[in-house]
Amino acid sequence: MSGSIYGEAFKVSTFGESHGPMMGCVIDGCPAGLEIDMDLLHSFLARRRPGQSKVVTGRRESDDFEIVSGVFCGKTTGSPITVLVKNQDANSSNYDDLKDVYRPGHADYTYDLKYGYRDYRGGGRSSGRETVCRVIAGAVAMMILRTLGIEIHAYTRSISDIEIEHIDFNEIDNPVYMPDRDASDRAVDRIMKVKESGDSLGGVIECTIDNLPAGLGEPVFDKYDGNLAKAVMSIGAIKAFEIGDGFKVSSARGSENNDSYVNQNGKISKLTNHSGGVLGGITDGSQVLFRAAVKPTPSISRKQDTVTKDGIECELEISGRHDPCIVPRAVVVVESMAAIATVDMLFSNMSARMDNIIDFYR
Secondary structure, three states: OOOEEEEOOOOEEEOOOOOOOOOEEEEOOOOOOOOHHHHHHHHHHHHHOOOOOOOOOOOOOOOOEEEEOEEOOOOEOOEEEEEEEEEEOEEEEEHHHHOOOOOOOOHHHHHHHHHOOOOOOOOOOOOOOHHHHHHHHHHHHHHHHHOOEEEEEEEEEEEEEEOOOOOHHHHHHOOOOOOOOHHHHHHHHHHHHHHHHHOEEEEEEEEEEEEOOOOEEEEOOOOOHHHHHHHHHHOOOEEEEEEHHHHHHOOOHHHOOOOOEEEEOOOEOOOOOOOEEEEEEOOOOOOOEEEEOOOOOOOOOOEEEEOOEEEEOOEEEEOOOOOOOHHHHHHHHHHHHHHHHHHHOOOOOOOOOHHHHHHOOO
């Protein structure tokens, strides 16, 4: 199966299936001498971990990991970093009745069309369990970014039609990672009611990237926003991506959408940021702002019409442990993929100018 590697200069490869013995990732291109912040790594995994609250799946995974290469005495060696995570609470019996049935909203049908064979236990490679690997790699990427003063913050913008009215990161410590306490309380209540009815909800994750230098992005086909969109859209539950004003630009006028430039104390800056920090696929030094739309969890306990692999029509009622809303656990995954994409573009950008190369080697 190809397509399990992301990046050019900073490469991340993930492997393993939801109900296999373990998951894992290989991070290639990480420079030597990076101090591994174990607290940051554990905090990233804790934000994604199942079973952490009443609004997510009841599957219990400690996500204990083992770094088996690329780190010595707490620092990276420059060789590939390999990290393993054992699956400890997989219950494959829940999927015995689904091996010949296509679940609506899942990748069962398309995997069968492509490969003629699939791991039906929890979705195999298409399961959200795969994102544990992305989060590990994202934490390492974030360690690199923080040494450069670059900060990435993702949070839940909305769940269903409940949207935050303000952003206060002192209020983000809640089950849905909304930086608005009132909105988070209403969202939790909505999720629980929908869960009781056997249904699920989606939402929108917003992410900011601050202190990013200008000049990142490789026109024409490796634009910064293009690669960022690819990274975020590679997450299984994401169905839409927008940067800056996003889809609103389609109804705006040029005079409204253009960001005017000004000279502030000898530094060129913008009065507004409708572009989301990227112009012509290249970062302009202002805050990067993007959003990702997360679909409702497709595994629901309501009866749904479907077919078997032989085309026989039937009804399906999915049992097992599933998130009534995947948005809370996807927040750190979006943040991780943004970090991975940004580090990759930073490393690629080092050879963009001759004077940079001369300064480095002279």
